[in-house]
Amino acid sequence: MTHEIDLSQLPPPEPYDKARDEAQRARLLQAWAAPKGWRRISAVNNSHVGKWYLLTSFAFFTFAGLLALLIRAQLAVPENDLVSQSLFNQLFTLHGTAMMFLFAVPIFEAVAILILPEILGARDLPFPRLSAFGYWCFLIGGVFVCGSIFFGVAPDGGWFMYTPLSSDPAYSGLGTDIWLLGLSFIEVSSIAAAVELIVGVLKSRPPGMRLNLMPLYCWYVLVVAGMILFAFPPLIAGDLLLEMERAFGWAFFDPDRGGDPILWQHLFWIFGHPEVYIIFLPSIALIATMLPTFAGRPMVGHSWIVLSAVGVAFLSFGLWVHHMFTTGLPEISLSFFSAASEAVAVPTGIQIFCFIATMLVSKVRPSVPMLYAGGAMAIFVFGGLTGVMVALVPFDWQAHDSYFVVAHLHYTLIGGMLFPLFAGVTYWYPFVTEKRMSDRVGKWAFWLLFGGFNLAFLPMHWTGVMGMPRRVWTYDLSDGWAVLNMVSTVGAFIFATGFAVFAVNVLWPRRNHPRVARNIWGAGTMEWSGEVPGNPWGVRSIPYVHTRYPLWEQPDLLDQMDRGEWLLPDAEEGKREMIVTDILDARPLFVQRVGGPTFLTIGAGVSLGAVFILATFHLWAITLAFGAAFVAFTLWWLWTGTAQVPEAPEKYVGRGLTLPTYAQGNRAVGWWAVFITMTGDMTAFTGLVFSYFFYWTALPSFLPGAAKLPGVLPLLIGTLLMLAAWGMTVAARGVLAQGRRGVSMALLLGAVPVGALGLGAWCWAALAAGLDPTVTSFDAMVWILILWTGLHLSLNWVMHLYVAARIGAGICQPAYRADVINLTLFGHFVAVTVAVTFVLLALFPMLMGV
Amino acid sequence: MPKVTRYDAPRVIDSGSIWILVAAPTIWAVHFLLSYWVAAVYCAKSGSGWLGGLTDPRWIIVGLGGLSIAAIVWLGMIAVRRYGGVFVVLEEITDSSEQGRERFIGHVALLLCALSAVAIVFTVIPGLVFDRC
Numbered sequence: 001m002t003h004e005i006d007l008s009q010l011p012p013p014e015p016y017d018k019a020r021d022e023a024q025r026a027r028l029l030q031a032w033a034a035p036k037g038w039r040r041i042s043a044v045n046n047s048h049v050g051k052w053y054l055l056t057s058f059a060f061f062t063f064a065g066l067l068a069l070l071i072r073a074q075l076a077v078p079e080n081d082l083v084s085q086s087l088f089n090q091l092f093t094l095h096g097t098a099m100m101f102l103f104a105v106p107i108f109e110a111v112a113i114l115i116l117p118e119i120l121g122a123r124d125l126p127f128p129r130l131s132a133f134g135y136w137c138f139l140i141g142g143v144f145v146c147g148s149i150f151f152g153v154a155p156d157g158g159w160f161m162y163t164p165l166s167s168d169p170a171y172s173g174l175g176t177d178i179w180l181l182g183l184s185f186i187e188v189s190s191i192a193a194a195v196e197l198i199v200g201v202l203k204s205r206p207p208g209m210r211l212n213l214m215p216l217y218c219w220y221v222l223v224v225a226g227m228i229l230f231a232f233p234p235l236i237a238g239d240l241l242l243e244m245e246r247a248f249g250w251a252f253f254d255p256d257r258g259g260d261p262i263l264w265q266h267l268f269w270i271f272g273h274p275e276v277y278i279i280f281l282p283s284i285a286l287i288a289t290m291l292p293t294f295a296g297r298p299m300v301g302h303s304w305i306v307l308s309a310v311g312v313a314f315l316s317f318g319l320w321v322h323h324m325f326t327t328g329l330p331e332i333s334l335s336f337f338s339a340a341s342e343a344v345a346v347p348t349g350i351q352i353f354c355f356i357a358t359m360l361v362s363k364v365r366p367s368v369p370m371l372y373a374g375g376a377m378a379i380f381v382f383g384g385l386t387g388v389m390v391a392l393v394p395f396d397w398q399a400h401d402s403y404f405v406v407a408h409l410h411y412t413l414i415g416g417m418l419f420p421l422f423a424g425v426t427y428w429y430p431f432v433t434e435k436r437m438s439d440r441v442g443k444w445a446f447w448l449l450f451g452g453f454n455l456a457f458l459p460m461h462w463t464g465v466m467g468m469p470r471r472v473w474t475y476d477l478s479d480g481w482a483v484l485n486m487v488s489t490v491g492a493f494i495f496a497t498g499f500a501v502f503a504v505n506v507l508w509p510r511r512n513h514p515r516v517a518r519n520i521w522g523a524g525t526m527e528w529s530g531e532v533p534g535n536p537w538g539v540r541s542i543p544y545v546h547t548r549y550p551l552w553e554q555p556d557l558l559d560q561m562d563r564g565e566w567l568l569p570d571a572e573e574g575k576r577e578m579i580v581t582d583i584l585d586a587r588p589l590f591v592q593r594v595g596g597p598t599f600l601t602i603g604a605g606v607s608l609g610a611v612f613i614l615a616t617f618h619l620w621a622i623t624l625a626f627g628a629a630f631v632a633f634t635l636w637w638l639w640t641g642t643a644q645v646p647e648a649p650e651k652y653v654g655r656g657l658t659l660p661t662y663a664q665g666n667r668a669v670g671w672w673a674v675f676i677t678m679t680g681d682m683t684a685f686t687g688l689v690f691s692y693f694f695y696w697t698a699l700p701s702f703l704p705g706a707a708k709l710p711g712v713l714p715l716l717i718g719t720l721l722m723l724a725a726w727g728m729t730v731a732a733r734g735v736l737a738q739g740r741r742g743v744s745m746a747l748l749l750g751a752v753p754v755g756a757l758g759l760g761a762w763c764w765a766a767l768a769a770g771l772d773p774t775v776t777s778f779d780a781m782v783w784i785l786i787l788w789t790g791l792h793l794s795l796n797w798v799m800h801l802y803v804a805a806r807i808g809a810g811i812c813q814p815a816y817r818a819d820v821i822n823l824t825l826f827g828h829f830v831a832v833t834v835a836v837t838f839v840l841l842a843l844f845p846m847l848m849g850v
Numbered sequence: 851m852p853k854v855t856r857y858d859a860p861r862v863i864d865s866g867s868i869w870i871l872v873a874a875p876t877i878w879a880v881h882f883l884l885s886y887w888v889a890a891v892y893c894a895k896s897g898s899g900w901l902g903g904l905t906d907p908r909w910i911i912v913g914l915g916g917l918s919i920a921a922i923v924w925l926g927m928i929a930v931r932r933y934g935g936v937f938v939v940l941e942e943i944t945d946s947s948e949q950g951r952e953r954f955i956g957h958v959a960l961l962l963c964a965l966s967a968v969a970i971v972f973t974v975i976p977g978l979v980f981d982r983c
């Protein structure tokens with residue numbers, strides 16, 4: 001039975017009492033303060049983690065930029081031998097890899113973790129420890145990948161690591177393993193951030209912030225985090241296949257053994273093209289957020305921008321083959337992707353026109369952030385138009401792998417991502433530091449960046465059209481590219497100078513500068529509601545928001561918040577708390593307790609990092625030990641920090657509102673986190689299914705004769721056993737709700753051997769048919785599907801033991817059973833994996849008449 | 851201690867349904883993948899006789915396109931109903947009410963229907979132009 005909450009009819013606040021206000025502030029401070037000294041690294045507050053994330057991303061950007069300068073120095077003059085050819089290969093590979101994976105994507109997460117909670121008027125995001133874990137993964141993985149160049153073993157196969165160059169260890173050394181495992185590890189942190197941000201936007205909005213009132217930034221974050229869930233997992237699947245081939249000789253990409261190198265290109269670009277928009281949309285979101293401030297009016301065409309973000313998100317998944325126009329696919333296939341590549345310009349254009357319209361109908365205040373935003377749009381539109389050119393198949397055949405493409409991609413990425421980001425840094429600098437950057441230095445930096453950029457990259461269009469291929473180490477004077485290359489190099493160094501000036505402006509110590517005034521730019525969005533000097537708790541009390549630009553349209557809001565007149569003004573129990581609201585209309589649902597400072601996330605991150613790093617060197621025994629440590633840290637973290645039984649079932653949060661202190665099922669944020677994570681997991685599995693059908697389509701004899709097929713009977717028995725185990729999990733959930741704890745535990749523990757027997761039956765089917773993954777792609781495909789299912793079952797077993805222990809310890813109870821509900825949700829996804837795998841291994845070959 | 855009123859607001863996506871926001875672009879995606887898949891399988895297998903009975907894949911693509919656009923028109927009609935009728939290009943729907951949220955979703959859904967229909971036409975065109983692989 002739902003009951004409408006009319007938030008506008010809440011009882012009035014209690015009269016202001018200075019003593020109470022101070023006592024509440026003291027308790028809030030105690031709950032939310034970050035540790036001091038060296039223990040600061042255990043902090044999980046979004047303000048800390050966001051800042052670390054941002055600075056680390058910029059550090060990797062600087063590193064990758066220095067590599068680019070070396071590339072430009074090498075290419076400045078013909079027949080140069082400044083760096084060796086081998087080092088040059090490492091330079092451009094690491095430059096692209098670091099810029100994409102260690103800067104462009106993480107910076108989205110960094111900025112979102114830093115500003116999203118405040119834009120939502122929330123104290124923090126629902127999983128602060130997950131953000132911290134993601135950060136440590138990112139830092140360790142990034143240092144590992146970048147550090148490899150100092151040992152001369154950096155990846156050197158290009159940032160998209162094409163097979164068969166990368167799949168044959170004889171051609172590509174340790175660098176490729178570092179690339180594969182290092183990046184898989186960093187993808188973990190991206191998916192962790194995606195989970196955090198989706199749940200944040202959907203469930204942590206301030207009461208009253210309905211979907212139609214949600215700021216554009218939140219729409220973009222939601223869309224981009226959703227894209228990450230569908231874009232990154234296919235690459236994880238591809239990484240798995242490639243690493244299995246490299247480490248154990250499984251036959252996925254080797255044509256001699258029924259593999260196909262083109263499969264890698266598909267899996268890579270199903271990730272790679274959406275990734276371009278994953279980079280671009282959050283940066284354009286920064287412009288969409290700051291533009292109304294300087295225009296002094298709401299954004300024109302709010303719904304149109306939402307349309308544009310959602311539309312781009314979908315269409316961007318239909319573009320991947322435009323990176324593969326020269327691979328010999330049928331022309332009709334190419335033309336579909338060409339058409340979609342043209343179509344995506346429509347929604348992209350709409351948002352740019354909305355920005356221009358907003359500027360036209362208002363008098364824009366000149367400011368340094370707007371200067372960068374203007375430069376961004378000019379450069380991006382140019383890059384977008386060359387994108388429409390290369391989206392045409394015949395033109396692409398001419399320009400493919402030439403410097404024209406290098407010019408195009410840098411125009412889109414630097415215009416669409418870097419300049420908006422610089423605008424954002426300038427705009428939100430006072431929000432983070434309470435100081436202001438120098439305008440004069442900012443303008444200098446802008447013109448150096450803008451001028452240097454165009455000087456460096458505009459000539460590359462001509463260099464490309466004149467025939468210079470990308471990634472060449474050097475060239476001959478007679479090629480006629482010398483002057484243009486020299487101009488590009490000069491431009492690159494000017495651009496780098498501009499960045500150095502910008503960085504000095506950011507990092508300049510401003511201890512003695514006065515603090516800025518509150519809401520220094522006169523913005524309308526909630527992140528500027530923070531008091532100056534700021535406090536670690538985010539907002540003093542969580543307000544009722546009923547407008548799109550609350551600071552403009554809700555007069556007196558700031559004072560009300562400061563006086564603690566809104567919700568959760570106190571932390572009586574000394575716990576970190578936030579309010580979770582519903583997806584559509586942001587009605588308050590319950591009070592969520594979130595984790596405080598901890599070293600557990602660091603322990604988990606370091607152990608997982610060690611797993612990936614040691615696996616690179618094939619040190620399997622220590623790898624396993626660290627894997628066990630990772631599981632132990634994670635379980636400890638979950639046991640002590642999640643789904644805790646509250647001291648009282650509900651609590652008073654102010655303004656006549658009492659909310660539950662515990663939630664389970666699809667009300668709970670944890671349930672959503674499992675659901676979202678597993679959606680990503682399903683996408684990775686879909687990548688494997690795609691690979692299966694790709695082989696079947698591309699290879700005439702992918703399915704072997706009947707004798708080589710795994711037996712249907714053992715496959716069927718195995719499937720039924722695994723599904724029975726799933727049924728036992730579901731039953732355990734039901735009987736716990738009835739209060740029968742012992743039966744519930746017995747069912748959970750019993751499900752483990754039943755599932756194990758089922759998996760054993762599958763393995764036996766494959767062994768009995770004599771399938772050897774190193775012989776043909778079909779054998780390898782069967783084994784990878786069994787391996788995938790087995791990995792998920794193993795994880796499922798650990799979780800079964802964990803939940804059984806929680807029931808035994810009385811933490812998971814009939815009234816508080818979030819653990820077992822979330823476990824069942826995981827089980828549903830595993831059941832789907834099992835059923836689909838059965839179809840692929842048993843039914844499909846039968847259907848095809850084998 | 852003030853008088854305590856308990857509210858119960860367990861609302862997830864079921865009651866207001868934002869599915870309509872993703873429905874139209876999903877139809878585009880399905881049509882796109884089917885078109886790609888039909889063409890790829892046809893080009894790879896037509897020689898081997900497995901698809902002996904299959905005529906030109908172009909008509910499958912066009913037919914699928916027609917069906918998809920029909921489905922999108924139907925979605926568009928739902929969107930118009932939610933949105934509430936009169937279409938004003940630069941309308942700002944900022945009312946803080948369930949109806950406001952419903953109208954906003956309807957507005958965005960309608961725009962997405964239009965975009966998805968255009969994108970489907972884009973996909974159909976090559977199907978009409980190419981008669982070979």
